[in-house]
Amino acid sequence: xxxxxxxxxxxxxxxxxxxxxxxxxxxxxxxxxxxxxxxxxxxxxxxxxxxxxxxxxxxxxxxxxxxxxxxxxxxxxxxxxxxxxxxxxxxxxxxxxxxxxxxxxxxxxxxxxxxxxxxxxxxxxxxxxxxxxxxxxxxxxxxxxxxxxxxxxxxxxxxxxxxxxxxxxxxxxxxxxxxxxxxxxxxxxxxxxxxxxxxxxxxxxxxxxxxxxxxxxxxxxxxxxxxxxxxxxxxxxxxxxxxxxxxxxxxxxxxxxxxxxxxxxxxxxxxxxxxxxxxxxxxxxxxxxxxxxxxxxxxxxxxxxxxxxxxxxxxxxxxxxxxxxxxxxxxxxxxxxxxxxxxxxxxxx
Ligand SMILES: [Zn+2]
Numbered sequence: 001x002x003x004x005x006x007x008x009x010x011x012x013x014x015x016x017x018x019x020x021x022x023x024x025x026x027x028x029x030x031x032x033x034x035x036x037x038x039x040x041x042x043x044x045x046x047x048x049x050x051x052x053x054x055x056x057x058x059x060x061x062x063x064x065x066x067x068x069x070x071x072x073x074x075x076x077x078x079x080x081x082x083x084x085x086x087x088x089x090x091x092x093x094x095x096x097x098x099x100x101x102x103x104x105x106x107x108x109x110x111x112x113x114x115x116x117x118x119x120x121x122x123x124x125x126x127x128x129x130x131x132x133x134x135x136x137x138x139x140x141x142x143x144x145x146x147x148x149x150x151x152x153x154x155x156x157x158x159x160x161x162x163x164x165x166x167x168x169x170x171x172x173x174x175x176x177x178x179x180x181x182x183x184x185x186x187x188x189x190x191x192x193x194x195x196x197x198x199x200x201x202x203x204x205x206x207x208x209x210x211x212x213x214x215x216x217x218x219x220x221x222x223x224x225x226x227x228x229x230x231x232x233x234x235x236x237x238x239x240x241x242x243x244x245x246x247x248x249x250x251x252x253x254x255x256x257x258x259x260x261x262x263x264x265x266x267x268x269x270x271x272x273x274x275x276x277x278x279x280x281x282x283x284x285x286x287x288x289x290x291x292x293x294x295x296x297x298x299x300x301x302x303x304x305x306x307x308x309x310x311x312x313x314x315x316x317x318x319x320x321x322x323x324x325x326x327x328x329x330x331x332x333x334x335x336x337x338x339x340x341x342x343x344x345x346x347x348x349x
Pocket of ligand 1: 171172234235236
């Protein structure tokens, strides 16, 4: 029995994303604070602002609209932005070796902010102890794929997920009675959960229950610029023949030079293929709700409920999770590629 428990601890130790190895306090404080979420990436230790600021008796605020983090210091606020190497303090700014980034939905800063910059800028005496100073790469991130783009900030302001059909409109129905409207909602919820953990952008579901939604409500209001929004409209198909199978991604004919919808479709397809869940064809078509948006939008027909193999993927918990993870990765890579085409995210006031 003890052996089994030890083995479980061993396993847990391997997959546990987070090691509580950093202790810190102000020199005149009695007790040290244990930082529970410590992330290793690119030979750098990252610490969540939410945990380190209270230890330093500082308060911070995240401004989601401007994508800026404010630390209320005296006499000036300190400003940080995910993906930006600039740390601004009053009128001056300095360059960080690593930019702040999100881990598990939390904005984290490189260790240097605590060990070097905050003491220097604010005259703080900080006792800092990293008991695990040897950087070892840890596989803990949801999107820790080979070509890892999780290190990049994501220039999206909104992700709209539209679970197709609902209420009186069941959509496609399998011979066994599995309804499209239920599968799309379940998939949308899973996708929302995964994307939320990433802290990529505000997520909006066009419905979160079994009710009808008008076409005009199947898109979102634009947040920021059009290119900073995306819409995924989730569907599955049915057909007379159980042989018919496959996934199709629909999007509008090219309407801007960047053709972001196409790039998004490519990214989603690549992720679905890599996950071994689908190999999609593309079709450009003028179709609602795509034509109601001004931003990159894809209508996904993810497979056929009338095809036994695809039904078992689409309707099983495991299959849904695999599809949701692949879609999340596709969104993430799309956003990261967009960012590479733009430049460094500037810290603006
Ligand atoms: Zn449908």
